[in-house]
Amino acid sequence: MDYFQLIYYIIGTALVLILAMFALSSLREKKQRAFRISAVSAIVLPVIWLIVPFLFNHSGYYFISIELLSLIFLTLFFAPIGKKSNHDFGIANARVDERDIMFARSSYKPGTEKYEEYYGKNPEKKKTDDKISRLPRLLEEGGHYYDPVLSKKVEDMFVIEESRIEDVDGDVASECRGTDIDSITREIKKQVLDLGGDEVGICEINPMYFYSNVGLGPEPYGSEIVSTHKFSIMYTLEMDYFKVETAPKIGTTEESAKQYLKAQDISIEIARRIRSMGYSARAQVSGSNYQLMLPPLAYDAGLGEIGRNGYLISEKFGPRVRLGCITTELKLKTDKPKSFGAVEFCEICKKCSVDCPSGSIPRNGKLTVRGVEKWQLGIEKCYQYWRIIGTDCGLCMKVCPFSHPSNFIHNIFRFGIKNSVIARRLSIIGDDLVYRRKFKYKKMDK
Ligand code: SF4
Numbered sequence: 001m002d003y004f005q006l007i008y009y010i011i012g013t014a015l016v017l018i019l020a021m022f023a024l025s026s027l028r029e030k031k032q033r034a035f036r037i038s039a040v041s042a043i044v045l046p047v048i049w050l051i052v053p054f055l056f057n058h059s060g061y062y063f064i065s066i067e068l069l070s071l072i073f074l075t076l077f078f079a080p081i082g083k084k085s086n087h088d089f090g091i092a093n094a095r096v097d098e099r100d101i102m103f104a105r106s107s108y109k110p111g112t113e114k115y116e117e118y119y120g121k122n123p124e125k126k127k128t129d130d131k132i133s134r135l136p137r138l139l140e141e142g143g144h145y146y147d148p149v150l151s152k153k154v155e156d157m158f159v160i161e162e163s164r165i166e167d168v169d170g171d172v173a174s175e176c177r178g179t180d181i182d183s184i185t186r187e188i189k190k191q192v193l194d195l196g197g198d199e200v201g202i203c204e205i206n207p208m209y210f211y212s213n214v215g216l217g218p219e220p221y222g223s224e225i226v227s228t229h230k231f232s233i234m235y236t237l238e239m240d241y242f243k244v245e246t247a248p249k250i251g252t253t254e255e256s257a258k259q260y261l262k263a264q265d266i267s268i269e270i271a272r273r274i275r276s277m278g279y280s281a282r283a284q285v286s287g288s289n290y291q292l293m294l295p296p297l298a299y300d301a302g303l304g305e306i307g308r309n310g311y312l313i314s315e316k317f318g319p320r321v322r323l324g325c326i327t328t329e330l331k332l333k334t335d336k337p338k339s340f341g342a343v344e345f346c347e348i349c350k351k352c353s354v355d356c357p358s359g360s361i362p363r364n365g366k367l368t369v370r371g372v373e374k375w376q377l378g379i380e381k382c383y384q385y386w387r388i389i390g391t392d393c394g395l396c397m398k399v400c401p402f403s404h405p406s407n408f409i410h411n412i413f414r415f416g417i418k419n420s421v422i423a424r425r426l427s428i429i430g431d432d433l434v435y436r437r438k439f440k441y442k443k444m445d446k
């Protein structure tokens, strides 16, 4: 056997090993179709790899051609090829009023002062919101995926969350300790990870990410949100892959609630520790108590990119994360936004948009909203769907190719996607083939 034959058989062995690993990983992920395709390929490929050289009489030209093709393929898949998208999305130039967000609007009861006041000023929203308000509430009996046991469990988790809201802030120690920014930043990040955070980053807060007025929570409704906090400690919590796979059923909502509770614990504890060092800090937690919008802050803190589905896409976990946040006046060393090809991938993928049962995710380009270029979600339609099914859906998180578990096989694709436009195109074709592109779920109008 000459040198070229040897390389040929090494390439074949490597391919079979990768296919076998793909099959194993699919088995672990309970992806039957992906398992069947990769397992059959792992069996058929070596047969082809061994037979074809006979057809060419073991010609050296055949071996060299296959090796050259392999080299070209590897280069096209992993080398930086293709233009990067413009990552200058603009800077937010206006604040969102929390009274306008869907959760706030869904809390206004007809006949109440809030209701009359809000729809007096925003009559164009009344028809849609009234229609939504006639649907069962989230987790309530009547929702399509209502589960008497799990829905109640999730509701109880949200009640626990609400009950701890007063712990988000507190007294600040009179004496300031710790002045070395580098070491404090390192220590705080370490503490977030020690407490259970999966990825952590820090950013300076664009004040436009604070809501302008209170729409939810214990503070007086409509009061202006004022904060002296200039820095935000952001972190992700990975959501369990198998729980997300249950979307749009209640399992994914259960997992969301679990991670929100965990985020609440971590943020409350970190904020308390910072206050004990003599600096004001506030845990920004779910349970109607956010003062600001988390995804753009997580982007600024280098935790990921904002995808077509509106979620933060983490490099490691995709959109399969929940976000945690602590704001503080303590000066910290900030991280930079990073790009790993997610926006470029979203531009051509559109899988979440195809699969969104409510048609809330745009298939076309971005819009400029309050100075920022973004894919603008139809939040009313999305929330209406939540109320129809009784869960927080999460299908756009489940079908996203970035949501696959972070393991050797999927990370090969992540690496290619980061660099090469060819890898992006091929990964989308491969993902559609192996996992399907279009799934069947309860539609909006049924
Ligand atoms: S499904 Fe595709 S388009 Fe949607 S967020 Fe994920 S990568 Fe982007």
Ligand code: SF4
Pocket: 309, 355, 356, 357, 358, 359, 360, 361, 381, 382, 383, 385, 386, 392, 393, 394, 395, 396, 397
């Ligand atoms: S949560 Fe469901 S309804 Fe809302 S955008 Fe995602 S897929 Fe669409």
